[in-house]
Amino acid sequence: MRPWTSREATSAKRAPGRLVVVGAGVVGVEMATAWQALGSQVTLLARGDGLLPRMEPFAGELVTERLRETGADVRFDTSVEGVRRVAGEVHVTLPHGTDVVADEILFATGRAPRTEDIGLDTLGLAPGEWLTADDSLTVTAVPGSWLYAVGDVNRRALFTHQGKYQARIAGAGITARARGERLDSRRWGAHSSTADIEAVPGVVFTDPEVATVGLTVADAERTGRDVEVVDHEIGHLAGALQYRPDYKGRARILIDRDRQVVVGATFVGPGVAELLYSATVAITGEIPVERLWHAVPAFPTISEVWLRLLEARRNA
Known part of the structure; x- marks a missing residue:
């Protein structure tokens, strides 16, 4: 067929x-x-x-x-x-x-790893299965920490950009081991792949675009996280109206009540993919919400949605 x-x-x-x-x-x-x-x-x-x-x-x-x-x-x-x-x-x-x-x-109902004919059986692993890797990207089921798995095959974060991120980390680890060096977390790329867990950015290239990083409300509820949910209509921004007179979109951030940092963000609307990196930096850097008031967005741009979200939270 x-x-x-x-x-x-x-x-x-x-x-x-x-x-x-x-x-x-x-x-x-x-x-x-x-x-x-x-x-x-x-x-x-x-x-x-x-x-x-x-x-x-x-x-x-x-x-x-x-x-x-x-x-x-x-x-x-x-x-x-x-x-x-x-x-x-x-x-x-x-x-x-x-x-x-x-x-x-x-x-379009999901994908399976193509590991059935690469010799996994010689290592005691099941062909056709995912390869579970730790934060150093080494396969946990193989003794000696010599086998690395990056990209979709380890099922940590199924995005091209996350695969590239993992490859940089694995490459630094492999190079350091080959040279007999100790990994230095201060060097670019020589660190564990923590961004596969708390701050995985993704864009759905639809009309409108969907950009998301970190937790959703359902994620927070499932894991018992106490979060504030703050929403704003992106179409109300002057920058959005300049981008498209009939602009329709929505933004949401989730703020950890105890730590007072952003732990999730979702943007929906034309061109919102370009908002995602700022959200990823805020979550990865664990920037206190009060400091975000001093990250001033230019007028008139769609990035002013950050200011509007902070104002909506203050006025709630």
Whole structure:
């Protein structure tokens, strides 16, 4: 039947007339956004009740709204019961015997590590499994700390930029060991990969963009963290109106009540990816909220959302 995966979806030479996307995660919504914009009639099928379920609910809601405005058919609480290709068309069977007919179907329901044929069995590891690595990126199940695993294969943070970050750390460790040197945490890159835990930034390249780092409200509740939740409508900013007169977006930060530092941030709106590094610095650097008042954003820019968030917290 040859369904699309993310590889085919990012390398196809022409837009299919009709495309079914199965999956509500990052890849699913990014590809639905891209192919709808390129001229395909997209039907997006989500098993749950919203898109981007691991992010703040308003992120998925705004992306859903925009997808539907552009003509995409977004369906929730829908599972795929069968897929077959008939005379070149893909017939997708949904519950209650209904079908969706398309030219191609993309399954964006997760990825598996490609470790089945690289000799893991010779080390007592199971081929086809993830490689668990510690903060130095060495594989914990292999004695001697000589085997390193960076990138998606260790499942610490499935982003290209996090893989690059891990590679710098692993490279510093490997080089130091080869030279018989002791790792010096003051040297750039020679430290443990703590940013895989507390401050993992990610961008969903949809319309609108979604940028997130650190905890969500659901994360805080699950881990018992006591946080303040502060929201602001980005579209109320002068800089947002200059960027796009009909700008629609939202910002949220989470503040640890005990430590008085930002532990999570989510931005949704056009161009918000460029706000993410400042949030990552605030979380990684554990900057006290009171100090953030003195990081003055330029007027009129979208970065003024930081000032508005602090004002909203003060006036709450």
